[in-house]
Amino acid sequence: MSADLPEALPASTLVGHLRRVVGSTHVLTQDGGTDLSAWEQDWRKRAHGRALAVVRPGNTDEVAAVVQACAAAGHSIVPQGGNTGLVVGSVPDDSGSQVLLSLTRLNRVRAIDPANLTMTVEAGCVLQAVQDAADQAGLLFPLSLAAEGSCTIGGNLATNAGGTQVLRYGNARELCLGLEVVTAQGEVWHGLSGLRKDNTGYDLRDLLVGSEGTLGIITAATLKLHPRPACRLTAWAAVPSLDAAVSLLGLAQSRLGAGLTGFEVMGQFALSLVDRHMPQLRVPLWQQTPFCVLLENSDSESETHARSQFEQLLESAFEDGLVTDAVVAESLQQAHGLWHIRESIPLAQAEEGLNIKHDISIPVSRIPAFCAETDALLQREIPGVRLVNFGHLGDGNLHYNVQAPAGDDPGAFLRTHEERVNTLVFDQVAQHQGSISAEHGVGSLKAAKLPHYKDPVALTLMRQIKQALDPQGILNPGRVLSP
Ligand SMILES: Cc1cc2nc3c(=O)[nH]c(=O)nc-3n(C[C@H](O)[C@H](O)[C@H](O)COP(=O)(O)OP(=O)(O)OC[C@H]3O[C@@H](n4cnc5c(N)ncnc54)[C@H](O)[C@@H]3O)c2cc1C
CATH class of the missing domain: 3.30.43.10 (Uridine Diphospho-n-acetylenolpyruvylglucosamine Reductase, domain 2)
Known part of the structure; x- marks a missing residue:
């Protein structure tokens, strides 16, 4: 043409x-x-x-x-x-x-292969529709995030999305076996393999996943499915500190093993925003503790087995002083209610006003030190600043967001402080061997920051790859790599 x-x-x-x-x-x-x-x-x-x-x-x-x-x-x-x-x-x-x-009109589920535990879907399929199609086949597609009702699988793969089940099932990349991609020259790479083993050269699938639309257009993907757990149980625990939350994570991993599919942490101020802006959600335990934790146990045996494992875990945690109070959901509806509170934090935050968002990862062991140091530096820099700290602690991933002091104009706060706050937080992340983007990607928002925090050799290789695959620079220019 x-x-x-x-x-x-x-x-x-x-x-x-x-x-x-x-x-x-x-x-x-x-x-x-x-x-x-x-x-x-x-x-x-x-x-x-x-x-x-x-x-x-x-x-x-x-x-x-x-x-x-x-x-x-x-x-x-x-x-x-x-x-x-x-x-x-x-x-x-x-x-x-x-x-x-x-890509939203490319929205067909092309095939499901239950024996191979795979499904092939087009890029514009909404994530929730992919989950539903897997469920109807009696299987599980575990990628799950608060935007699942409107984000697409192509966008999930292009950003290597994470979400709430990464601890057990991995990011979008780990859930993808094959891709169909239109190159910058308008050719079609037919790579919809359902293979779990294929060592025939460079892994183009892994290169395309997470490339944010800069190397090719994903038109379809073959995804990994999992057996559906017999039961999913959710608990909400008040913990006295971030140190205690990290120790609770270790205890839960050793007691529940692969059954531990979610471990989210939520700071008191983050929960207070949900309480203020969505009072109908009735946030449990938040007033009495600096942090709450949401745990999910996906059990392959039965609800009785899951409940007894959870009770034993929480008993030990109480004895060790890691948990001061806890509730275990009695029904699926209650479990959804607890997850809904967690997933409402970004919306409650938006209600409170614009804020400076960070999506960082740090080795789990260093998270308490990172937060203690960075909280103190920010308070010194901007007295009264409010920190909306929550995230996927099990993956070392925090949404460490910075909100204007109460009563300050959020727009003016962003204009005055965003650059300085970003530098302060990212420098701290670098000191703790972390990443400035755990799951949202770079886009144009962080493209100018990347050269300061990415290894220079890695950055040069990235530019060479971009040049080789898209020499005209027509695919999403200025995203990931700044000009
Ligand atoms: C309320 C909320 C909660 C969220 N929670 C999480 C979370 O827990 N974990 C997480 O990782 N992210 C989260 N996100 C951000 C997340 O990146 C997106 O929701 C999702 O992965 C993007 O999918 P999308 O279809 O909306 O992509 P878009 O926003 O449309 O695009 C995202 C990027 O991918 C590129 N792209 C899109 N489709 C294609 C394609 N077919 N081929 C090539 N490039 C393409 C775009 O050019 C762009 O660079 C959240 C977002 C919201 C609003």
Whole structure:
């Protein structure tokens, strides 16, 4: 298709061509009078760009034809799934020349192979639909995160999403066996392997996962499924300190083994925001303790077995002074209620006002020291600053967010302090051998910071890979690697 197209095609000719490729109802433009803000604005409403057009192909061949046309015309492409990313990676810049490639019409479950424990789905499938399809086949697709009702599997893989089950099942990367990808040249790589072993050269799948739309467009994936546990039990425990939370994690790992599928920590201020903005959720135990922990035990035997394991674990934890109070959910509904509180923290935070978000990972053993030191440095820098600290402690991943002192204007707080706070927190992360992005990715929000914290040799290799795979620089430019 691209062979017919001259170099540096005028924008209007490109749009006309894209209309012929995907059908005119699937190419949206401002001129057509459509409000494009759902595609042009990011989830946190921190960036609002302007696209030449929003293009919605319906299958892989159409994706390939769109990429060929954009490459021939010299227009860059921003791939987008559910647009729930948190690092400004899925929205266009404000040049008005980028093509926003929405993958949401590629939403078929192509196949489920129960004997091989795999399913093949298209990139635009919403995560919850993937979970449901696995469930209907009597199996489990364990990737789970608060945005699962609107994020897509393509976006999950492009950001190597984590979520609440990583402790047991790994990130999106560990759940992916094969990919179908449209390259920057508009070719299709047919890599939908369901193999668990394949040592035939460089691992392109692992390279593409986590590349945030900068190396190729994921159009489909073969995913790993797991047997469904017989029972999932959830407990909510008050712990006297972060040290105690880390010790409780070690105890839970030794007692529950692979049954421990979730271990989340939530600071008192984070829970107070849920209590304030969503009082109907009735947050347990938060007033009496600096941290609460949410534990999930997925048992392959029975509920009786899971309950007795949990009781023994909590008894030992009480005796060791690691837990001061605890509740175990009596029903699935109660368990969902407890998880809902945890997953409501980001929304409660947003209600409180804009804040400076961090998604960091630190070796678990160093988390108490990191928090003690960083809390103190921030308090010294900005007296009265409020810390919304919560996250996937089992994976060493904290959402260590910084909120303006009570009564201060959040917008002014961000304008004045964001740069300095980021540097302070990231320097601390580096001192504790951590990462400035545990799961959300780099996007454009952290692209300028990456050179300060990434090994220089790794960064050079990354640039060489980008150059080799996308020499024209048309795939999501400026994301991950700053110009
Ligand atoms: C309330 C909330 C909770 C969240 N919780 C978590 C969490 O616990 N763990 C976690 O890891 N993340 C979390 N996230 C962020 C997370 O990255 C996204 O929700 C999700 O993985 C992105 O999927 P998406 O389809 O919305 O992708 P988008 O936001 O559309 O895109 C994200 C990135 O992937 C690229 N991309 C999208 N689709 C494709 C494709 N098919 N091919 C190539 N590139 C593509 C985009 O260009 C962009 O760079 C959360 C977000 C929200 C709003």
